[in-house]
Amino acid sequence: MRVFICEFVTAGGLRGQDLPETLVPEGTRMRDALIADIEALPGVGGLLLAHDDRLPAPQASSVPVGANDDPWAIWAGLAAQADVVWPIAPETHGLIARLIRLMRAQCAHVVACDLAAVEICSSKFLTAQRLAAMALPHVPTFRAAAPPPELTGPVVTKPDDGAGCENTRRWASPDAAPRDPDLIIQPFVEGTPASLTVLVRPDGVTLLTVNRQHLTETDGMLSLSGLTVGALGEDERLARLVPAVVAAIPGLSGIIGIDIILTPAGPVVVEVNPRITTSYAGLHQALAINPAAFLPEFIRDGRLPAMPHLPAASPVEVVLR
Structure with missing residues (x-):
């Protein structure tokens, strides 16, 4: 059984832009832990991997993704060779959904949630x-462009589709926060x-x-x-x-x-x-x-x-x- 582990950030998904200091360490730690766990499973005959060529290769057989390469095409080719694919990507701009769709078009077994979820x-x-x-208990969440009048006190803004703490900022009050339609606002x-x-x-x-x-x-x-x-x-x-x-x-x-x-x-x-x-x-x-x-x-x-x-x-x- 061949397993393709595709962690978006380290696998070349950001090859056309600067690598973010916040996402690279997280992606690397997840990918490397997953590599070790999958290699330890019985029946795994090999791993398929890709890596941004600005980063160290996780294994000698990993496929480098260069400045002029299309990472999505490279990933599709690797997925077609795999028996199982495990995609990992941020939610930003629908990336995780797009990656799951690509993997499922190429491989019958993809470790991922349903697209509706x-x-x-x-x-x-x-x-x-x-x-x-x-x-269920949750943090009330509103569109930053139109916060409700009952929202008072310190607040937090962040991208609606951001991953982790990406562009997350605390403000003293809703009046101090930006009215950005791409952000959501929550009470702190x-x-x-x-x-x-x-x-x-x-x-x-x-x-x-x-x-x-x-x-x-x-x-x-x-x-x-x-x-x-x-x-x-x-x-x-x-x-x-x-x-x-x-x-x-x-x-x-x-x-x-x-x-x-x-x-x-x-x-x-x-x-x-x-x-x-x-x-x-x-x-x-x-x-x-x-x-x-x-x-x-x-x-x-x-x-x-x-x-x-x-x-x-x-x-x-x-x-x-």
């Missing part, structure tokens, strides 16, 4: 609307920034780890400097929240991320990532189990492995910058 999760506004309709919620790493399979939903996010703020700009995978314990409120969020967005599958804020009143959802997130870089070490082995796409005879009883995760630091 990806479309919802790629919009923070649509995600918040869906969670609100299901009466006090609490502990965290993320949930969740496994969604046909036979159920499992909360793998609760991770503490380390955010830094410089001149109002928020960025993720790292996280501690498995730093926080599961409680009854999280145990109820996770399957409810997954049920609210049909089509989620595989290992996904849910960003939350832990407040005294309980957890509130910030966004849902329909893909692996940076926490994957520390997931294997935190669980002492290869998380890729849980995915049915990698079970050659079609049988699902029984979910083991997972012990409490051991905290693992993932430093990005």
Whole structure:
């Protein structure tokens, strides 16, 4: 079985522009952790990889993507050679949806969520609307071009389709924030920034780890400097929240991320990532189990492995910058 791992940023998706300092470390850590986990699975006969030629090759056989190359054409060719494809990309500008479509046109087995779920999760506004309709705790989200009059106090703006902390800024009040139609605006919620790493399979939903996010703020700009995978314990409120969020967005599958804020009143959802997130870089070490082995796409005879009883995760630091 040949597996093509396509991480958008490191695989050449940004070859025509400057490489962003924020996304390269995250993409590299996810890709390298996934490479190690897939190589450890029985039955994997080889990995297919591509890399931006401005970055080190992850393996000697990796296909370089140069300045005059079309990365999408290169990826399509690699996907056609693979038995399984695992695409990873930011939600920005619909990139993850486009990548999944391309991979599914070339390969029968793609580790990805359904496109309907990806479309919802790629919009923070649509995600918040869906969670609100299901009466689930979430950060109220509005179009920055027309914030409601009842929105007061410190606020945060960010791209509706941004990934991570991309262009996320805190403002003292809605009046100070830009009226940009491409941005959404949310109240700034006090609490502990965290993320949930969740496994969604046909036979159920499992909360793998609760991770503490380390955010830094410089001149109002928020960025993720790292996280501690498995730093926080599961409680009854999280145990109820996770399957409810997954049920609210049909089509989620595989290992996904849910960003939350832990407040005294309980957890509130910030966004849902329909893909692996940076926490994957520390997931294997935190669980002492290869998380890729849980995915049915990698079970050659079609049988699902029984979910083991997972012990409490051991905290693992993932430093990005």
